[in-house]
Amino acid sequence: MRLVLVGPPGAGKGTQAEFIAAQLAVPKISTGEIFRENVANGSPLGVRARQYMDSGHLVPDEITINMVRDRLTEPDTADGFLLDGFPRTVPQAVALDKLVADLGSDLGAGLDVVLELVVDDDEVIRRLSGRRTCHGCGKIWHVDFDPPLRDGVCDRCGGELFQREDDLAETVAERLRVYARDTAPLVDYYGAQGKLVGIDATGPVEDITVRAIDALRSYGG
Numbered sequence: 001m002r003l004v005l006v007g008p009p010g011a012g013k014g015t016q017a018e019f020i021a022a023q024l025a026v027p028k029i030s031t032g033e034i035f036r037e038n039v040a041n042g043s044p045l046g047v048r049a050r051q052y053m054d055s056g057h058l059v060p061d062e063i064t065i066n067m068v069r070d071r072l073t074e075p076d077t078a079d080g081f082l083l084d085g086f087p088r089t090v091p092q093a094v095a096l097d098k099l100v101a102d103l104g105s106d107l108g109a110g111l112d113v114v115l116e117l118v119v120d121d122d123e124v125i126r127r128l129s130g131r132r133t134c135h136g137c138g139k140i141w142h143v144d145f146d147p148p149l150r151d152g153v154c155d156r157c158g159g160e161l162f163q164r165e166d167d168l169a170e171t172v173a174e175r176l177r178v179y180a181r182d183t184a185p186l187v188d189y190y191g192a193q194g195k196l197v198g199i200d201a202t203g204p205v206e207d208i209t210v211r212a213i214d215a216l217r218s219y220g221g
């Protein structure tokens with residue numbers, strides 16, 4: 001199955017992507033994660049991407065599309081994949097349709113389904129302002145509703161927690177503006193292709209996963 005997750009920042013795409021990809025036994029491809037790894041390694045891609053990421057803007061389409069093209073030609077995607085955070089613009093979606101068509105695999109010529117995680121702006125702001133990331137293992141903690149046992153320390157690896165530059169309040173506001181302007185049009189784009197399925201992404205994480213899997217089951221996932 002070839003699946004795309006869309007939704008605003010803080011909708012829980014990363015968390016749900018882990019569970020859904022495991023359930024479907026396909027690799028999870030998160031463009032945000034790949035960019036962050038490149039930033040951490042100081043690679044040329046990371047150096048270019050960082051300025052956009054830190055200010056809440058999108059990395060230019062050309063850079064992002066090339067990166068995804070490289071990733072989708074790796075052999076582990078042959079039986080499908082789950083994209084988390086890509087596409088984020090209509091030109092990226094058009095490029096993805098073409099990439100998938102060019103892959104020429106047994107899975108057919110297109111994406112199977114686009115799952116939209118629906119959450120409103122107030123909830124997004126609440127979630128992102130309480131979000132902390134572990135320096136050690138990258139795990140994300142929500143200090144308001146799922147705090148670690150010790151303040152500022154990751155329970156999983158003992159690493160120090162920090163607030164990502166792009167989770168600061170003014171950057172979150174900018175990310176939401178960017179989402180409304182550049183990414184929300186994907187809902188119409190995929191709706192018109194008959195591939196969009198939206199689920200309520202509020203409430204306990206496990207409930208959202210159940211809703212997502214149920215929705216995908218109706219698509220044969």
Ligand code: AMP
Nearest residue numbers: 031032052053057058059064085086088
């Ligand atoms: P995320 O973890 O998905 O919120 O991504 C973190 C940041 O990486 C975003 O705020 C963007 O700056 C950049 N990024 C991730 N995916 C994309 C994409 N598909 N297009 C452009 N920029 C992206």
